[in-house]
Amino acid sequence: MKRPTIADIARRAGVSKGAVSYALNGQPGVSDATRRRIMAIADEIGFSPSSAARALSGANARAVGLALCRPARTLGIEPFFMELISGVEAELSARSYALTLQVVADPDAEIAVYRRWWGERRVDGVLLCDLRTDDRRVPVLEQLQLPAVVIGGPDGTGTLPGVWSDEAAALAETVEYLAALGHRRVARVGGLPELQHTRARTDAFHAVAARLGLDPADTVTVPSDYTGEDGARATRRLLSAARRPTAVIYDNDVMAIAGLSVAQEMGLAVPGDLSVVAWDDSPLCRLVRPPLTALSRDIPAYGGRAARLLLDAVAGARAAGVQTPAGHLTPRGSTAPPRTP
Numbered sequence: 001m002k003r004p005t006i007a008d009i010a011r012r013a014g015v016s017k018g019a020v021s022y023a024l025n026g027q028p029g030v031s032d033a034t035r036r037r038i039m040a041i042a043d044e045i046g047f048s049p050s051s052a053a054r055a056l057s058g059a060n061a062r063a064v065g066l067a068l069c070r071p072a073r074t075l076g077i078e079p080f081f082m083e084l085i086s087g088v089e090a091e092l093s094a095r096s097y098a099l100t101l102q103v104v105a106d107p108d109a110e111i112a113v114y115r116r117w118w119g120e121r122r123v124d125g126v127l128l129c130d131l132r133t134d135d136r137r138v139p140v141l142e143q144l145q146l147p148a149v150v151i152g153g154p155d156g157t158g159t160l161p162g163v164w165s166d167e168a169a170a171l172a173e174t175v176e177y178l179a180a181l182g183h184r185r186v187a188r189v190g191g192l193p194e195l196q197h198t199r200a201r202t203d204a205f206h207a208v209a210a211r212l213g214l215d216p217a218d219t220v221t222v223p224s225d226y227t228g229e230d231g232a233r234a235t236r237r238l239l240s241a242a243r244r245p246t247a248v249i250y251d252n253d254v255m256a257i258a259g260l261s262v263a264q265e266m267g268l269a270v271p272g273d274l275s276v277v278a279w280d281d282s283p284l285c286r287l288v289r290p291p292l293t294a295l296s297r298d299i300p301a302y303g304g305r306a307a308r309l310l311l312d313a314v315a316g317a318r319a320a321g322v323q324t325p326a327g328h329l330t331p332r333g334s335t336a337p338p339r340t341p
Contacts, residue, residue, distance in 0.1 A: 013037055023039060061124050062097055064088075064124060065100045065101075065126040067113045068101070069105070070103065083299035085303065087299065087304040097311065125314045126147075131152035133199060135196075139158065165325060170326045175208045175249075178247045178249075178277070179212045185218040185219075186219055187219070188249045188250075189259065231255025232262050250277065253278040253282045253284055254284075263276070271333065271334050278294040286332070
């Protein structure tokens with residue numbers, strides 16, 4: 001799919017290329033109605049006059065893009081994305097590349113950002129996060145032929161290369177560990193249900209619970225939005241049940257810390273009455289009391305690997321997907337055998 005030109009705008013607007021140039025540059029020579037029509041068409045097809053010189057020269061932008069469909073307020077408190085971005089930045093800065101970061105409200109807005117970046121040559125490639133089931137962003141990026149690397153997979157990435165780890169293996173290790181401690185009622189506070197990695201973890205959770213002979217009624221998953229507030233609400237709901245769990249696995253550290261606080265607020269001892277496990281270890285997990293058992297992985301290295309793969313694709317190399325080491329369990333003071341009734 002070729003990048004839009006002034007000729008494309010002129011053809012769609014039914015005017016000369018000179019009229020388009022006047023309109024885009026704010027010069028007299030066209031009516032207000034024609035100017036508005038030309039500007040609307042330029043916006044629709046992703047053309048920007050500020051990028052014209054770069055487009056003609058064929059120069060690279062020396063930047064890659066990352067659009068995140070998350071509330072901006074959560075990014076500052078969620079260690080995963082900060083560590084991921086630190087790994088990406090370390091790799092990019094070593095090659096004199098910049099990172100263009102934009103927070104968007106929904107997938108439609110994210111797709112619009114990709115089209116604008118592509119049309120304006122703002123970036124040479126993009127990193128795609130939070131892969132969804134039947135993700136509409138993948139075919140759009142394939143159509144644009146904008147170099148892209150998916151942080152996630154391996155399924156659902158189309159022809160785009162991805163960087164991923166084995167979510168199912170990490171989840172199975174955690175449930176097996178809790179079962180070995182004697183836990184039979186294990187709950188999980190999961191992430192957004194539409195995300196592919198959430199589905200992979202949920203499927204693995206129920207599969208390993210069934211293999212270990214745990215009662216399905218005692219192994220439930222409650223969805224959340226990764227925030228501490230939602231994690232706290234999910235924890236209160238679980239701990240208020242008639243058969244409350246003796247262990248809870250959280251899909252990120254922020255929710256796990258909120259869950260720890262709720263348990264203590266409700267008069268439950270951790271780990272005597274409730275064991276707590278956090279996904280994606282961070283310094284926060286080691287600062288609370290008791291320190292949290294967590295699934296650890298090298299997130300900055302994960303981001304750096306994705307950045308290297310993207311820069312290879314930008315350079316024209318045929319990039320292949322890469323599997324990184326799965327998270328491994330680091331037991332700490334928040335897990336123990338359940339208290340005998």
